[in-house]
Amino acid sequence: MAATDVVVDVRDTWMSFAGNRPGEPIHVLERIGFQVRHGEFVCIVGPSGCGKSTLLNVLGGFIEETRGSVLVEGAPVKGPDPGRIFVFQENGVFPWLTVEQNVGFGLWQRPAAERAERVAHYVRMVGLNGFERAYPRELSGGMRQRVEIARALAAEARMLFMDEPFGALDFLTRLKMRADLVRIWQAERKTILFVTHDIEEAVQLADRVLVMTRRPATIQAEVTVDLPRPRDLDARGYLDCRDRIFALMGMDAHQSGVVVSR
Amino acid sequence: MSEQQPGKTAWFDWRAVALPAATAVVLLAAWHFGVVASGSDLFPKPHEVLAGIVELLQRGLLLKYVVASLFRVTWGFGLAVLIGVPLGLLLGWFRPAFLAINPLIQALRPISPIAWIPVAILWFGIADTAPVFLIFLASVFPITTSSMAAVQNMQLVYLRAAQNFGVRGLPLFRRVIFPAALPQILTGLRIALGVAWLVVVAAEMIAVNSGLGYLIIDARNAGKRYDLVVAGMVMIGLIGLVLDGLVRRLERCDEVRWGHGRN
Numbered sequence: 088m089a090a091t092d093v094v095v096d097v098r099d100t101w102m103s104f105a106g107n108r109p110g111e112p113i114h115v116l117e118r119i120g121f122q123v124r125h126g127e128f129v130c131i132v133g134p135s136g137c138g139k140s141t142l143l144n145v146l147g148g149f150i151e152e153t154r155g156s157v158l159v160e161g162a163p164v165k166g167p168d169p170g171r172i173f174v175f176q177e178n179g180v181f182p183w184l185t186v187e188q189n190v191g192f193g194l195w196q197r198p199a200a201e202r203a204e205r206v207a208h209y210v211r212m213v214g215l216n217g218f219e220r221a222y223p224r225e226l227s228g229g230m231r232q233r234v235e236i237a238r239a240l241a242a243e244a245r246m247l248f249m250d251e252p253f254g255a256l257d258f259l260t261r262l263k264m265r266a267d268l269v270r271i272w273q274a275e276r277k278t279i280l281f282v283t284h285d286i287e288e289a290v291q292l293a294d295r296v297l298v299m300t301r302r303p304a305t306i307q308a309e310v311t312v313d314l315p316r317p318r319d320l321d322a323r324g325y326l327d328c329r330d331r332i333f334a335l336m337g338m339d340a341h342q343s344g345v346v347v348s349r
Numbered sequence: 350m351s352e353q354q355p356g357k358t359a360w361f362d363w364r365a366v367a368l369p370a371a372t373a374v375v376l377l378a379a380w381h382f383g384v385v386a387s388g389s390d391l392f393p394k395p396h397e398v399l400a401g402i403v404e405l406l407q408r409g410l411l412l413k414y415v416v417a418s419l420f421r422v423t424w425g426f427g428l429a430v431l432i433g434v435p436l437g438l439l440l441g442w443f444r445p446a447f448l449a450i451n452p453l454i455q456a457l458r459p460i461s462p463i464a465w466i467p468v469a470i471l472w473f474g475i476a477d478t479a480p481v482f483l484i485f486l487a488s489v490f491p492i493t494t495s496s497m498a499a500v501q502n503m504q505l506v507y508l509r510a511a512q513n514f515g516v517r518g519l520p521l522f523r524r525v526i527f528p529a530a531l532p533q534i535l536t537g538l539r540i541a542l543g544v545a546w547l548v549v550v551a552a553e554m555i556a557v558n559s560g561l562g563y564l565i566i567d568a569r570n571a572g573k574r575y576d577l578v579v580a581g582m583v584m585i586g587l588i589g590l591v592l593d594g595l596v597r598r599l600e601r602c603d604e605v606r607w608g609h610g611r612n
């Protein structure tokens with residue numbers, strides 16, 4: 088991979104939290120190393136509690152690694168950056184603002200007309216038209232999640248860090264949001280790092296899937312998903328990729344009944 | 350919205366009027382017959398208290414004293430809000446400031462405002478300043494403490510989201526920290542206003558010669574007019590109820606409703 092278009096470069100990175108007892112830190116990440124190229128769509132999968140959010144938070148600049156080197160867009164991460172927008176696992180929509188105020192939150196430096204136009208566009212994209220003036224407490228969990236996604240997209244950042252963004256959505260909405268996200272990604276050539284625990288989702292979306300181990304987590308494998316888009320969920324290549332990741336995570340997709348054989 | 354029961358979203362709930370009215374009728378009857386049964390000729394019956402209130406109205410004292418008490422509360426409480434809220438936000442945000450000043454606040458807070466009365470008289474004499482100072486003291490600590498705790502308890506994800514969008518400095522306070530803290534600040538204001546209203550009456554009994562507190566102590570000292578004593582108490586209770594209702598109304602605004610439970 089050409090060194091120039093690498094936008095995320097993580098080398099031998101470790102992360103531990105101070106535990107409840109002194110001298111017994113909680114080791115979360117060990118020897119993490121990977122790279123992401125500009126415009127790439129990378130998914131991160133791994134068991135619950137292994138450290139996916141922690142890794143993403145280090146990349147986003149919200150917490151600092153204990154040891155290692157984390158370069159994003161060529162520089163060590165110093166803190167959050169408006170060019171790299173996060174979608175938080177625990178919903179980060181502001182409850183004191185309406186839907187449209189939330190979606191326009193990152194656009195305060197733009198002229199009012201442009202802001203209104205952009206807000207309307209992304210509100211429509213996530214299917215919340217008619218709820219522009221609603222407050223988050225009047226929305227369902229899935230609708231709130233869509234507000235946050237719209238807020239992240241409206242900012243037109245160069246990179247998106249998404250932490251299980253579709254977790255609270257119903258099946259059909261999730262399919263639509265995946266398609267929309269891929270469309271936006273293709274049109275605007277963003278770099279996306281996307282955490283999910285849904286292996287099917289990862290294989291449908293990603294150019295490459297990073298598979299993490301249990302805590303203390305390291306990256307045990309990188310699975311390249313070299314399949315044309317839109318992806319055919321019955322194609323041999325798709326099923327092979329999926330089954331490989333299931334196997335890496337210690338499950339046989341067919342025997343454990345996680346997926347129905349087609 | 351749709352999750353709530355229809356009866357609770359109606360703009361007018363007749364039970365909210367009928368049930369407390371029923372309670373009042375029962376209590377007034379118990380009061381009346383209790384006094385009759387005890388044979389006391391000093392303690393007034395409800396209708397005598399009502400007559401006392403009418404008498405105070407006719408003599409022009411009621412309005413004058415109510416205005417005097419409210420005036421002192423407005424100043425003392427207003428100053429406490431103006432100083433307590435910004436101070437609390439700063440202490441909640443800047444840890445060194447918290448470490449430096451919080452112990453002082455927590456040591457001053459448990460001192461009853463009543464204990465400050467002699468000091469207030471020494472410093473300010475028998476003037477409006479003394480009760481205003483006492484009300485300020487009584488309300489500034491709960492306001493500061495609740496504003497401070499509101500910032501400290503703020504959900505980390507709001508802060509992170511705001512920082513992610515490049516919001517820093519004063520705009521961060523205005524757009525995120527203050528609105529995130531507002532529900533808990535309002536709860537603190539409601540508690541502080543209740544305390545302020547308690548303290549103004551106590552201060553007026555000692556430090557000045559007007560106001561509802563003065564009315565009570567004066568009616569007792571000049572002729573054992575217990576009908577006027579109780580009339581004063583009733584007015585204090587009613588005004589306290591109205592003040593609390595006003596702050597509760599604020600808590601139902603869209604910007605803060607999210608922070609107040611299931612409503």
Ligand SMILES: Nc1ncnc2c1ncn2[C@@H]1O[C@H](COP(=O)(O)OP(=O)(O)OP(=O)(O)O)[C@@H](O)[C@H]1O
Nearest residue numbers: 104113115134135136137138139140141142284302
């Ligand atoms: N601030 C913290 N202090 C102490 N321990 C923490 C902290 N944040 C996370 N951890 C621990 O680090 C581990 C990884 O947490 P993390 O949230 O990254 O998991 P995750 O992979 O995102 O899980 P999930 O899929 O359930 O979201 C957990 O065991 C958690 O208890």
Ligand SMILES: [Mg+2]
Nearest residue numbers: 139140176250
């Ligand atoms: Mg997580």
